Amino acid sequence: MRTPLTTPSAPVIVWFRDDLRLSDHPALHAAVKAGAPVVCLYVLDEAAGRPPGSAARWWLAQSLRALGAEIATRGGSLVLRRGPAAKVVAELARESGARAVHWNGIAQAPHQAVERQLEAALAKLGIDSQSFPGDLLVQPSAIRNKEGRGLRVFTPFWRRVLSLVDPPKPLPAPKQLRPGPKIASDRLESWKLEPTRPDWAGGLRKTWTPGEASARTRLRDFLKHTARRYVGDRDRPDREGTSSLSPHLRFGELSPRQVWHAARFAADEDPVLGPGIEKFLSELGWREFCRHLLHDHPDLGTDNLQTSFDGFPWKGDKKALAAWQRGHTGYPIVDAGLRELWHTGVMHNRVRMVVASFLVKHLLIDWREGEAWFWDTLVDADAGSNPANWQWVAGCGADAAPYFRVFNPQLQGEKFDPDGTYVRRWVPELKDMPTKLIHRPWQATPIELASAGITLGKTYPQPIVDHAKGRERALAAYAKIRRS
Numbered sequence: 001m002r003t004p005l006t007t008p009s010a011p012v013i014v015w016f017r018d019d020l021r022l023s024d025h026p027a028l029h030a031a032v033k034a035g036a037p038v039v040c041l042y043v044l045d046e047a048a049g050r051p052p053g054s055a056a057r058w059w060l061a062q063s064l065r066a067l068g069a070e071i072a073t074r075g076g077s078l079v080l081r082r083g084p085a086a087k088v089v090a091e092l093a094r095e096s097g098a099r100a101v102h103w104n105g106i107a108q109a110p111h112q113a114v115e116r117q118l119e120a121a122l123a124k125l126g127i128d129s130q131s132f133p134g135d136l137l138v139q140p141s142a143i144r145n146k147e148g149r150g151l152r153v154f155t156p157f158w159r160r161v162l163s164l165v166d167p168p169k170p171l172p173a174p175k176q177l178r179p180g181p182k183i184a185s186d187r188l189e190s191w192k193l194e195p196t197r198p199d200w201a202g203g204l205r206k207t208w209t210p211g212e213a214s215a216r217t218r219l220r221d222f223l224k225h226t227a228r229r230y231v232g233d234r235d236r237p238d239r240e241g242t243s244s245l246s247p248h249l250r251f252g253e254l255s256p257r258q259v260w261h262a263a264r265f266a267a268d269e270d271p272v273l274g275p276g277i278e279k280f281l282s283e284l285g286w287r288e289f290c291r292h293l294l295h296d297h298p299d300l301g302t303d304n305l306q307t308s309f310d311g312f313p314w315k316g317d318k319k320a321l322a323a324w325q326r327g328h329t330g331y332p333i334v335d336a337g338l339r340e341l342w343h344t345g346v347m348h349n350r351v352r353m354v355v356a357s358f359l360v361k362h363l364l365i366d367w368r369e370g371e372a373w374f375w376d377t378l379v380d381a382d383a384g385s386n387p388a389n390w391q392w393v394a395g396c397g398a399d400a401a402p403y404f405r406v407f408n409p410q411l412q413g414e415k416f417d418p419d420g421t422y423v424r425r426w427v428p429e430l431k432d433m434p435t436k437l438i439h440r441p442w443q444a445t446p447i448e449l450a451s452a453g454i455t456l457g458k459t460y461p462q463p464i465v466d467h468a469k470g471r472e473r474a475l476a477a478y479a480k481i482r483r484s
């Protein structure tokens, strides 16, 4: 056992995780308040929790760069290390003679296991450890039913969140960081988070600027310009009707309580924003709901929440899966969504629901296949929201859409992309199609197709499954598990 160092020069290590920001960072705030030199540390630990997919790795690299630059402007530096986090953090604490290690908790079983290991390792070294709440509006322990379990229906869940007091006010970013001892850091490039050969990240670079500063700008712009139209536009993939904050929230470049307070403040200042803000906050509530579900069901990404689905007769159709992944299904709204995803690392929420429904219902492909594809290609891929939403669409999740509700992709397109603007943007081979046919090119006459420059089956695919037949097949499969 080592005697703890309590000299004024003994630093506090702030272990950054899914909270790549300086403002409203309780662990950092407390370290700075203690007047200690601060060592800012990020550990790439791919064994703790689900390893990020390719698009999220790209985001992580940009976000760490942005964080490092913000820390540097305040006189500090960001130390990068790789390996099992509990071991790496404890070793660094010993090496640097740290008096304490601070972090913001992540309410997910594998991360909590690492936190417990670290606490034990630090205790052995006589080094203090402090965990702060950070990634949720309300801790899961605060929302339990009579049996002590989490809620599985969104509306009562959200009512309970709203009935609790407002989350604490966000904390300011430190103006200055007292630098800690000089500590060797990995080079970010050595982690190979970004693609090189081939470099497929051009579309991501064009679409996004990761980092806290950009997250704050997006939030401000959303509240100023978009929130007033949110109720009417949020389901329209052809419009910029939502906040695009999801990857920033995923990496903690903004905390949910910063979003909460900024949104509430905006609505107080301008009551016209009220309905839009309430709806927007309830979407933030879905993020919270999904994370609480993951807390209570660590196997959310692999196991059906409703076990009646365990015997579901999924089809392992590799060819159909590949057509779906590449956006070659012959259904324009589905193809547009999957191509938007490939190019930008996100997909509009309405279209996520349509493509997910198409995969699990029309193609009878296991939701886990779609979830895995999203996990690899989404910059906002989230261990709670992704599987929870897939299970919701498939009908096997919490508060799930009933399995018998099968989206008709043509009607969804006509309703939510009425002029075909979204489809024309992402499926350029259909750009000259008349609007009335853009969501159903298979019904166009040979003359209409020829004048739009389309040869079905060559320049654009025929539908890989007929909607009515696909629907019937899905309902028959559903009937099987209901019978059993």
Ligand SMILES: Cc1cc2nc3c(=O)[nH]c(=O)nc-3n(C[C@H](O)[C@H](O)[C@H](O)COP(=O)(O)OP(=O)(O)OC[C@H]3O[C@@H](n4cnc5c(N)ncnc54)[C@H](O)[C@@H]3O)c2cc1C
Pocket (backbone or CB within 6 Å): 234, 242, 243, 244, 245, 246, 247, 249, 250, 280, 283, 284, 285, 286, 287, 288, 290, 347, 348, 349, 350, 352, 353, 356, 374, 378, 380, 381, 382, 383, 385, 386, 387, 389, 390, 393
């Ligand atoms: C099959 C499927 C998979 C999904 N996977 C993810 C995922 O991996 N990560 C992710 O963040 N979202 C996921 N979503 C939810 C949703 O599509 C995105 O959060 C939303 O499109 C992000 O856009 P936005 O930031 O403009 O949202 P806004 O409409 O501006 O909403 C504000 C915030 O609320 C949260 N939010 C909104 N809708 C949902 C929702 N249904 N579930 C959970 N949180 C929500 C997000 O954090 C979002 O940034 C998924 C939805 C579906 C149907």
